[in-house]
Amino acid sequence: MLTTVVGSYPSFPKAPSSISEKVSSFFGTYDGYKPAIELAVSDQIKAGIDIISDGQVRAGMVEIFAQAIPGMIVEDKTPKIVGKILPPQGSVVASDLKFAIKIAEGISKDYRSNSNKKLEKGVKGVKGIITGPTTLVYSSRLEGFYRKKEDAIIDLAQALKRETEYLEKAGAVYIQIDEPFISTGMVDISTAKKAVEIVTKDLSIHTAMHVCGDVGEVFDKLLNFNVDIIDCEFAGIPENINVLEDMDLKGKKIGFGCLDTKTDIVEKKEEVEELIKRGIDLIGAENMFTDPDCGMRMRSRDAAFSKLKVMVEAVKGID
Ligand SMILES: [Zn+2]
Numbered sequence: 001m002l003t004t005v006v007g008s009y010p011s012f013p014k015a016p017s018s019i020s021e022k023v024s025s026f027f028g029t030y031d032g033y034k035p036a037i038e039l040a041v042s043d044q045i046k047a048g049i050d051i052i053s054d055g056q057v058r059a060g061m062v063e064i065f066a067q068a069i070p071g072m073i074v075e076d077k078t079p080k081i082v083g084k085i086l087p088p089q090g091s092v093v094a095s096d097l098k099f100a101i102k103i104a105e106g107i108s109k110d111y112r113s114n115s116n117k118k119l120e121k122g123v124k125g126v127k128g129i130i131t132g133p134t135t136l137v138y139s140s141r142l143e144g145f146y147r148k149k150e151d152a153i154i155d156l157a158q159a160l161k162r163e164t165e166y167l168e169k170a171g172a173v174y175i176q177i178d179e180p181f182i183s184t185g186m187v188d189i190s191t192a193k194k195a196v197e198i199v200t201k202d203l204s205i206h207t208a209m210h211v212c213g214d215v216g217e218v219f220d221k222l223l224n225f226n227v228d229i230i231d232c233e234f235a236g237i238p239e240n241i242n243v244l245e246d247m248d249l250k251g252k253k254i255g256f257g258c259l260d261t262k263t264d265i266v267e268k269k270e271e272v273e274e275l276i277k278r279g280i281d282l283i284g285a286e287n288m289f290t291d292p293d294c295g296m297r298m299r300s301r302d303a304a305f306s307k308l309k310v311m312v313e314a315v316k317g318i319d
Contacts, residue, residue: 001276001285001315002050002119003308004255006210006231007129007178008295009040009055010304033058037096041103041126043301045111047308048316050124051173052111054093054100056295061131061178062139068092069159072140079140085155091166093130098170101126113171119206119228119253119289121319125173130164132179132209133157133199134192139181150191157195164199174205177227180212180294189221197226208255212294219243223250231255233293235275236262244282254283257293259311264303272314280318290315 014035016025024030040055058064062079066072069092071085104111110124117123133156137149146152164175177196181187200207208229211222215232216239222230234240234257244254256279258272279288290311296304 001319002121002123002289003048003312003315004051004127004289004291005044005049005053005308006257006261006291006293006295007053007056007176008061008297009043009053009057010297010299010301011036011055011057012039012301013057033096034099037100038103039301041100042107043305044308045104045107047305048312049308050122051127051289052100052104052125053127053129054096056129056297058096060297061295062136065092065131065136065160066140069156071145071155072136079136080143081137081140081146081152082143083145085152085159087159087162091170092163093128094163094166094170097126097128097167097172101171114173117173119174123173126171127174127176127208128164128167128170128172129176129178130160130167130199132177132192133160133195134187135179135181138184138187150188153191153195154198157198160199161201164203168203168205172205174208174228175200175203176208176210176231178210180210182211182222183213183215183218185217189218193221193225200226210255210294213237215240216243220247223247223252227252229253229255229289231257231289231291233257234279235267235272236260236293241278241282244279247283249283249287253287253289254279256288256290258290258314259292259307261292261294261296261299261307264300266303266306267310269310269314269317272311273317276314276318285318
C-alpha cells in the first residue's frame with residue numbers, strides 16, 4: 001500500500017542570514033521559502049512517505065493561486081474575482097515542484113522525476129497539487145465580470161488546465177486536485193465535475209481529487225469524476241467509512257485519510273492500524289493509498305512528522 005500526504009506541511013520560511021543571502025535579498029532574488037520546502041521534503045522522506053509533496057509552504061491553498069491568476073486578486077486577505085479569468089503567464093507552482101524533486105533526489109534516487117511511474121508498491125515520487133476551480137471560486141468574492149459562479153468555475157478550469165500540464169512536465173508523479181468545497185452541499189456538482197474534466201483532459205499521468213469533510217451525501221457522485229483516486233478523511237470523520245460499504249468504486253482507488261489532522265495529538269500505531277484494516281476489509285488493500293486526513297500546515301512540526309511516521313509504521317505492520 002502506498003503512503004502519501006494531502007499536501008501542506010508546517011512552514012518555516014527563513015530570513016536571509018549569510019552575506020550572500022542578504023545581497024540576494026537586496027536584489028529581490030532571495031527566496032526564504034526554499035528552506036521551508038527542503039524541510040518539508042526531507043521530513044516526509046525521513047518519515048518514510050512514498051509519494052510526497054513540496055509542502056505547499058508559501059501561502060494558503062486559495063491565496064497562492066488567487067494571487068497569480070489574472071482576473072483574481074487578494075485584497076485584505078480576501079480572495080476576489082474582479083475580471084475575466086485567464087491562464088497566468090507561466091506556472092504558479094511548478095518551480096516549487098521541480099525544487100522539491102531536486103531535494104528529494106538528493107536524499108534518495110528513488111524519488112527521481114519520472115512521469116510514467118506506475119502507482120504500485122515501492123514507487124516513490126513527488127506529486128503536483130492544485131486547488132480546484134470550484135473551491136477557488138467558492139472561496140472568493142465575486143466582484144464584477146461574472147454573474148454566475150459556474151461561468152467563473154469553467155474559466156478557472158481552463159486556466160488550471162495549463163497548470164496541470166506544467167506540473168506534468170516538471171515531473172509530477174501524479175496530479176492532485178484539492179476540492180474541499182465539494183462536500184459542503186453548496187456547489188453545483190455537475191459544474192464541478194465538468195471543471196475537473198477540463199483540468200485533467202489530455203494528462204497522461206494519474207490524477208487524484210481530495211475532498212474534505214463529511215462526504216456521505218456526495219461520495220457516489222465523486223466516483224463519476226474524471227480522476228483515478230478519490231481522497232477523503234476517515235480518521236477525524238469516522239462516519240465517512242460507511243460510504244465504502246458495498247460500494248462499487250468504478251475502478252477508482254481511495255485515498256484513505258487515517259490520521260486526524262485537526263489535532264497535534266499523535267495517534268497510536270495500533271489505532272491507525274485498526275482503521276486501515278477496516279478500510280482493507282471494505283475495499284481491499286490494492287485499492288487504497290493511506291494518507292493524513294487533510295493538510296498539516298496548522299500542526300506543529302513534531303506532531304506532523306510523528307503522525308506520518310506512525311502511519312508508515314502501521315502500514316508496514318499490515319503489508
Ligand atoms: Zn482536506
